[in-house]
Amino acid sequence: MLKIIITKKRLKQNLKTLNASKIIVAGPCAVESREQIVTTAQAISDIYKANFELKFFRAGIWKARTNPDDFQGIGVEALAWLQEIKKQFGFSICVEVASAAHAHLCLEYGIDAVWIGARTTVNPFLVQSIADALYNSSITVLVKNPINPDINLWIGAIKRFQNVGLKNIIAVHRGFSVENEYVYRNAPCWEIPVELQMKLNNIPILCDISHIAGNISLQQPVAQTAINYGFDGLMVEVHHAPEQALSDRKQQLLPSQLAHLLDSLILTSTNTLADNALFIQRNLIRNLDIQISKLLSRRMKIVEEIASIKRKHGLPLLQPEQWEKVTEIYKEDAIKDDNYQQFVEAFLVLLHRSSLERQGFSD
Numbered sequence: 065m066l067k068i069i070i071t072k073k074r075l076k077q078n079l080k081t082l083n084a085s086k087i088i089v090a091g092p093c094a095v096e097s098r099e100q101i102v103t104t105a106q107a108i109s110d111i112y113k114a115n116f117e118l119k120f121f122r123a124g125i126w127k128a129r130t131n132p133d134d135f136q137g138i139g140v141e142a143l144a145w146l147q148e149i150k151k152q153f154g155f156s157i158c159v160e161v162a163s164a165a166h167a168h169l170c171l172e173y174g175i176d177a178v179w180i181g182a183r184t185t186v187n188p189f190l191v192q193s194i195a196d197a198l199y200n201s202s203i204t205v206l207v208k209n210p211i212n213p214d215i216n217l218w219i220g221a222i223k224r225f226q227n228v229g230l231k232n233i234i235a236v237h238r239g240f241s242v243e244n245e246y247v248y249r250n251a252p253c254w255e256i257p258v259e260l261q262m263k264l265n266n267i268p269i270l271c272d273i274s275h276i277a278g279n280i281s282l283q284q285p286v287a288q289t290a291i292n293y294g295f296d297g298l299m300v301e302v303h304h305a306p307e308q309a310l311s312d313r314k315q316q317l318l319p320s321q322l323a324h325l326l327d328s329l330i331l332t333s334t335n336t337l338a339d340n341a342l343f344i345q346r347n348l349i350r351n352l353d354i355q356i357s358k359l360l361s362r363r364m365k366i367v368e369e370i371a372s373i374k375r376k377h378g379l380p381l382l383q384p385e386q387w388e389k390v391t392e393i394y395k396e397d398a399i400k401d402d403n404y405q406q407f408v409e410a411f412l413v414l415l416h417r418s419s420l421e422r423q424g425f426s427d
């Protein structure tokens with residue numbers, strides 16, 4: 065749960081430090097109406113003026129939705145409303161673009177920054193056409209990671225914007241779509257953004273805690289982890305009335321909740337480069353262990369299927385020649401080292417015994 069019991073004094077002190085050191089991008093998932101965007105901007109402005117500065121006010125006007133019947137965004141009409149927000153509250157504005165046409169419109173309306181969504185970063189043709197549209201402009205580009213956990217696709221998209229002369233580029237980590245992810249809306253796979261930071265150490269990186277967490281309660285720990293890994297700031301979805309939002313209702317914070325979340329963060333990262341390098345490798349191992357554990361459980365379920373086929377057709381449960389074939393596979397790939405081979409042999413004995421037990425075989 066969000067920590068909301070804090071002293072006002074601590075809130076101010078902490079946010080002051082945050083202001084000096086971290087980039088904050090906040091605003092609703094989408095512009096929904098003129099009234100909604102003004103009310104949200106006003107609510108954010110009330111909080112932000114007192115506590116910390118906002119680098120960009122974010123708001124989507126073209127929404128890449130899975131279902132064509134869902135709210136698709138207001139479109140070009142909302143650009144004029146965002147111009148008003150800029151004038152009234154002094155916010156720099158950041159909008160998602162997914163085509164060259166969107167990019168041209170943002171330049172025409174004096175939008176300060178654009179973000180490239182995860183569904184766009186996956187497509188080099190689209191990224192290139194947006195980069196060409198923004199050629200040599202002074203606009204800031206925030207490049208979200210692609211949906212799939214592919215660091216090269218992310219780096220490639222960033223390069224396309226660098227190649228057309230853009231100087232203000234920021235990476236945004238919004239999590240990845242991976243199989244068997246039950247906790248987060250989009251799996252953080254922290255080793256990928258941490259590696260990106262190491263490879264592109266002149267590009268600031270933000271963490272989009274809203275799209276990683278997908279709900280309010282997970283956002284604080286995600287933000288703290290990002291700070292610990294040396295991230296330069298956060299992107300957060302904020303709505304004046306999240307329960308009425310037309311998209312991403314569960315993950316949008318009230319402006320006051322954002323202020324409390326920021327206050328709860330410990331801002332100094334204690335991680336060294338060695339910690340981060342170790343972290344990447346440990347995460348790779350962790351992912352392998354998760355796969356091994358899932359694969360073993362799938363293997364055992366198949367073994368039970370095999371037992372029922374054997375029973376149905378009156379075949380012997382124990383078929384030594386079949387087991388020989390299984391062991392060959394493992395021996396082929398085994399590292400040629402005595403200790404490792406002993407490990408594989410011991411593992412195979414256990415695997416075989418367990419498979420036979422599953423099939424109801426006892427000697």
Ligand code: PEP
Pocket residue numbers: 093124128180181182183208238272275
């Ligand atoms: C968004 O920020 O509202 C959005 C759609 O993001 P993503 O591309 O990360 O899904």
Ligand code: MN
Pocket residue numbers: 093094301311312
């Ligand atoms: Mn959203």
